[in-house]
Structures are given as C-alpha cells and as structure tokens.
Amino acid sequence: MVKTLVLVRHGAPEASSPTGSDLDRKLTSSGTRALRVAYPRTFGLLGDEVRPLVWSSPAIRALETADVVAAATGAEDIEVHQSLYAQDISAFLAELETADALCVIAVGHAPFVDHLATRLLGVCPQFGKGTAAAIDLPTGPSGRGVLRWYVAGPEVASWEELALVERGVAGAAGVLTDCTEEFLSSPDDPEKLLQFRIAIRRVRSLLQFLAPWQSKKQNRRCEHVLKELQVASAHLRALDILSETVAGLVESGELGENSLLPMACAKERSLECGSFVTHMRKLHAAKDLKRLARDLGQLSWKTRVAEKGLTAEDFRERFDTLFNEVDEDLFGLDLRDGDAVYVARRDTKEMHYVAERLGDVLGAERAQMSEALDEIQRELGALSDARSNKQLADECAKSPRFRGVRADLGVVARDQAEVVSAITSGLERRESDARPAKKKAEKAPKPGKAGKAEKAAKDDKGDEAEEE
Structure with missing residues (x-):
C-alpha cells in the first residue's frame, strides 16, 4: 500500500x-x-x-x-x-x-x-x-x-540568459559548419573563404568572451581547432586582398592593362589554395568542425555556473569591462605600430561579434554598439591590409615565381605605402580632434559606456576594408 x-x-x-x-x-x-x-x-x-x-x-x-x-x-x-x-x-x-x-x-x-x-x-x-x-x-x-x-x-530566471547565450553560440557554430561546406565546394571563390574565416572568428570571439564561465577543457578543445584553421588560411586570405588591390590598380591605370601581375597572383593563389584544402582534408577539418558544432550545441559550464546559472548583468558587466579596455587602447593607439594596430583591430572585431550575436542578453544599448565597433575595425582593417599588401608585395618580389613582374610589385608596394601614410595621417588628425572631448568626458560623470566606439558612428566613414 x-x-x-x-x-x-x-x-x-x-x-x-x-x-x-x-x-x-x-x-x-x-x-x-x-x-x-x-x-x-x-x-x-x-x-x-x-x-x-x-x-x-x-x-x-x-x-x-x-x-x-x-x-x-x-x-x-x-x-x-x-x-x-x-x-x-x-x-x-x-x-x-x-x-x-x-x-x-x-x-x-x-x-x-x-x-x-x-x-x-x-x-x-x-x-x-x-x-x-x-x-x-x-x-x-x-x-x-x-x-x-x-x-x-x-x-528559472538565472537560467534564461544562459539559454539565450547557448542558442547564440550554437547558431554561430552552425553557420561555421555551413560556411565550411560552401568553401570546400568552391575553394576558388575568395568570398567563400572570407565567409569561412568570418565564421571562425565569430565563434572564437564568443568562446573568448565566455571563457571565465565555460569549462576550460571544452573551451581549449574548440579554440585549438579554430585557431589552427584561421592561422592556416591567413596567407590565402592575404593573397586575395593583394589580388583585389592589384585589380584596382589595373583599373585605375596605375598598372598597365597588359600587366602580368594579376595572372601571377592568380597562379600563386591557386597554389596556396590547393595547399590549404589539402591541409584541411588531411586534418579532416570538415568533420572536426561538425563535431565542434555538436559539442557547442551543449555548452559545458564550470561547476559554479552549472549550479547557480548566470544573469544578464553578469554578461553585461563582462562586456562593459572588455569594451572599456578596448576603448582605452584605441585612444592610446600608436597607428604607426603595425602589431599594435593588428591587436586593436582584432579586439575591436571580437567585441563587434559578441555585441552582434549576444544582443538579446546584453540589451539594446550594447547591441547597438556592434555597428560602431564594426566601423572602427574596418578603418583599422584598411590600414592593416595596406601594410600587409606592401609586405606581401616585397616578399613576392623575391620569389622566382614573380620574376617577370617585379617592377609591377614595386608599384604596388609604393602605392600601399602611400595608402598607409594617408590613412595614418587621417586617423591621427581625428584622434587629435577627439582628445579634448575625451578628457572632458573623463572629468564628467559617466552615465554609460561611451568613447571612441560611439563617436565613430557619427564620424564620416573612412576607407573600408574587408571584414573578417
């Protein structure tokens, strides 16, 4: 009974x-x-x-x-x-x-x-x-x-934001799987490569943002797979950017219509693409990324998070802390230091992807920062791409495969050096104009998380670079 x-x-x-x-x-x-x-x-x-x-x-x-x-x-x-x-x-x-x-x-x-x-x-x-x-x-x-x-x-309130974050990460991982398949089906298409790399960077940005709460084992396992593919595809992407620049110089008349440099770049791109695709297949990268997507479909949290959950305020506090660090670094950025510009662009890009993907948790005010952060990373990207083009043109000039187009590579290198100088000067002038306002803002009470990111949304757009 x-x-x-x-x-x-x-x-x-x-x-x-x-x-x-x-x-x-x-x-x-x-x-x-x-x-x-x-x-x-x-x-x-x-x-x-x-x-x-x-x-x-x-x-x-x-x-x-x-x-x-x-x-x-x-x-x-x-x-x-x-x-x-x-x-x-x-x-x-x-x-x-x-x-x-x-x-x-x-x-x-x-x-x-x-x-x-x-x-x-x-x-x-x-x-x-x-x-x-x-x-x-x-x-x-x-x-x-x-x-x-x-x-x-x-x-259940302490778990609701966690569920939103999990869906955001799972969605980004799913997009990465799709972009991987599309790239492998059309590896000669530069746009497919670009979307593949954007998808990698988006997932990496989310994992880095969640690192304090996600289990170290899962975070490191996924980060290892993503970083290896991003590094391995970097040279191929650099060749695509160089090829776009060369095509623009031919169109503008800086390089002659009969220049053989576009063909030489295409051949180099084909060789690098074949090498990268072989590398991916050797690593079984497509299968690894599908496993990664399944893995991230069930995020593994640290014990304290699994027991108590996280609130929207937890995520917002971390976003604000990281945003303020990026904002301070941007105002103190030495634009003539290529490595510093690269790091600043990377960090800004990561914040852009987090604000874009986790806007439902971070709230409307922070989600709207995504557009301003994207604008900043594009401006810094234009500077980084010009530096990369000059360096790559100088390196290619030393290769036997570019023996017949070294003079044209010299034209590219000089042109990109001028672009670097022009962008640097323009950004420095804007930075100089913004400093008094920044100092004034620092003395006043801070009702919100402002700074260069918000100002950028109001400024005229600079030269745009490809987003990754």
Missing part, C-alpha cells in the same frame, strides 16, 4: 508547441536546467532507502519533468497515467489504491495537484511550476494525509 505520495507540478514549459497541441508543449531549456540542479536535493529528502514509482501525465512537459525526477531518485521506469492529464482525482486515487509500492511520485498539472493536496491535507501552499510536496498517508489514499515536506519550484 502507498504510504507516501509526492505530488509534483511540471517545470516551466514553452508557451506553445510547433503542432499547436497542448500535449506537445515541452519544458524550456532553462526550465529543464533548473529542475536538474534542484531535484537531486529536493528528492534527497525521501532518503536513500526509498524506491519510488514515478507516474506522469502523458503531456511532454510532464514526461520531461518525470525524466528529471527519475534521474534524481534512481527510478528505472515512468508510468503514464491519463488521470493526471484529465485531472480526474477519483480515477487517480483508485489507481493509487492498487499501486504496489510504498512511495509514488506523481507528476501532473495545476490545478489538479493543488486540489488533490487540499483534499488530502485540508490546506496546502500553492504549487508553482516545479513544486514538489511529500504527503504521508498513514491510512492509505482514502484517508487524511500529513504534509511531510514541501519544496517550492526552482527559480
């Missing part, structure tokens, strides 16, 4: 199901996570010796809750009882009378659980989503019960 009945209301469900059926409504990911954290402690109150039967309504949200209950109690099976969904108290109590167990845990719905608890106890606290109440039945289900313990349903 049943001596203890534990009534459980299902966890937080989605508002509607894709089919439109109430039976098909599932738990939200944050609702499931909250139960998984809370229920081992809740059902530990039954004691280690209890071997309960777990009953559930046939509704998906109840069955998913029952799965968590079974995992917490060690129950092997879940019995489906229509009476729990039909909210038929008489039918349920009749089933309870014939149950061959000392303890039954029944997962159902409101107001059924409230009405049954009130019938057995006379009065009972309200059942919120995920609430569990253990009722001792000394004379069986037909008699009056005694409340053994009551545990309110777990708070």
Whole structure:
C-alpha cells in the first residue's frame, strides 16, 4: 500500500508547441536546467532507502519533468497515467489504491495537484511550476494525509540568459559548419573563404568572451581547432586582398592593362589554395568542425555556473569591462605600430561579434554598439591590409615565381605605402580632434559606456576594408 505520495507540478514549459497541441508543449531549456540542479536535493529528502514509482501525465512537459525526477531518485521506469492529464482525482486515487509500492511520485498539472493536496491535507501552499510536496498517508489514499515536506519550484530566471547565450553560440557554430561546406565546394571563390574565416572568428570571439564561465577543457578543445584553421588560411586570405588591390590598380591605370601581375597572383593563389584544402582534408577539418558544432550545441559550464546559472548583468558587466579596455587602447593607439594596430583591430572585431550575436542578453544599448565597433575595425582593417599588401608585395618580389613582374610589385608596394601614410595621417588628425572631448568626458560623470566606439558612428566613414 502507498504510504507516501509526492505530488509534483511540471517545470516551466514553452508557451506553445510547433503542432499547436497542448500535449506537445515541452519544458524550456532553462526550465529543464533548473529542475536538474534542484531535484537531486529536493528528492534527497525521501532518503536513500526509498524506491519510488514515478507516474506522469502523458503531456511532454510532464514526461520531461518525470525524466528529471527519475534521474534524481534512481527510478528505472515512468508510468503514464491519463488521470493526471484529465485531472480526474477519483480515477487517480483508485489507481493509487492498487499501486504496489510504498512511495509514488506523481507528476501532473495545476490545478489538479493543488486540489488533490487540499483534499488530502485540508490546506496546502500553492504549487508553482516545479513544486514538489511529500504527503504521508498513514491510512492509505482514502484517508487524511500529513504534509511531510514541501519544496517550492526552482527559480528559472538565472537560467534564461544562459539559454539565450547557448542558442547564440550554437547558431554561430552552425553557420561555421555551413560556411565550411560552401568553401570546400568552391575553394576558388575568395568570398567563400572570407565567409569561412568570418565564421571562425565569430565563434572564437564568443568562446573568448565566455571563457571565465565555460569549462576550460571544452573551451581549449574548440579554440585549438579554430585557431589552427584561421592561422592556416591567413596567407590565402592575404593573397586575395593583394589580388583585389592589384585589380584596382589595373583599373585605375596605375598598372598597365597588359600587366602580368594579376595572372601571377592568380597562379600563386591557386597554389596556396590547393595547399590549404589539402591541409584541411588531411586534418579532416570538415568533420572536426561538425563535431565542434555538436559539442557547442551543449555548452559545458564550470561547476559554479552549472549550479547557480548566470544573469544578464553578469554578461553585461563582462562586456562593459572588455569594451572599456578596448576603448582605452584605441585612444592610446600608436597607428604607426603595425602589431599594435593588428591587436586593436582584432579586439575591436571580437567585441563587434559578441555585441552582434549576444544582443538579446546584453540589451539594446550594447547591441547597438556592434555597428560602431564594426566601423572602427574596418578603418583599422584598411590600414592593416595596406601594410600587409606592401609586405606581401616585397616578399613576392623575391620569389622566382614573380620574376617577370617585379617592377609591377614595386608599384604596388609604393602605392600601399602611400595608402598607409594617408590613412595614418587621417586617423591621427581625428584622434587629435577627439582628445579634448575625451578628457572632458573623463572629468564628467559617466552615465554609460561611451568613447571612441560611439563617436565613430557619427564620424564620416573612412576607407573600408574587408571584414573578417
């Protein structure tokens, strides 16, 4: 005979199901996570010796809750009882009378659980989503019960932002998988390579942003795969940028119409592309990136995060800290230091991708910074690309494969040196004009996270570089 009945209301469900059926409504990911954290402690109150039967309504949200209950109690099976969904108290109590167990845990719905608890106890606290109440039945289900313990349903708010972040990361990883397939199907298309590298950088940016909370093992494993591919594809991308510049110089008349340099660049690009694709296939990169996408579909969090979750404010505080560091570095940036410009562009780009992908968590104000951050990284990108073009042109001039076009490479190198000088001078003038305003702002109270990123959205656009 049943001596203890534990009534459980299902966890937080989605508002509607894709089919439109109430039976098909599932738990939200944050609702499931909250139960998984809370229920081992809740059902530990039954004691280690209890071997309960777990009953559930046939509704998906109840069955998913029952799965968590079974995992917490060690129950092997879940019995489906229509009476729990039909909210038929008489039918349920009749089933309870014939149950061959000392303890039954029944997962159902409101107001059924409230009405049954009130019938057995006379009065009972309200059942919120995920609430569990253990009722001792000394004379069986037909008699009056005694409340053994009551545990309110777990708070899901601390998991909701975590679920949004997880979806953002999973979405970025999915885009990377698609871009990988598109690049490998058309490796001669520079645009496919560019989108592939953007997708890599976007995922890397998210992982670096989440590093304080994500498990080190998963973070490092994914970062290793992504960084290797980004580094391996860098020279191919540099050749594409150089080729675009050469084509522009031919069109402008700086290089003659009969220049052989475009052809030489195309041949060099073909060789490098073949080498990179072979490298990817040797590493089974496409399969690795698919595994990575599956891996990031279930982010692994550090123990303290898995136990307590994260709030929107946690993510916003980290974003503001990183943003302020980038903002300060931009105002003190030595534009004539190529390495410093590269690092500043990289950091700004990372903040752009984070603001772009996690805007739902960071809030509208920070999400809107994405456009201004993108503008800054494009300006710095134009400077970095011009420096890269000059360096690559000088290197190619030493290669036997470019023997017949060394004079044209000299034209490219000189032109890009002039571009570097012009961009540097223009940015320095803007920086000089902005310094008084910056100093004034530092003395005044700071209501928000402002600085160069916000100013850039109002300034005239400079030369645009390809985004990665």
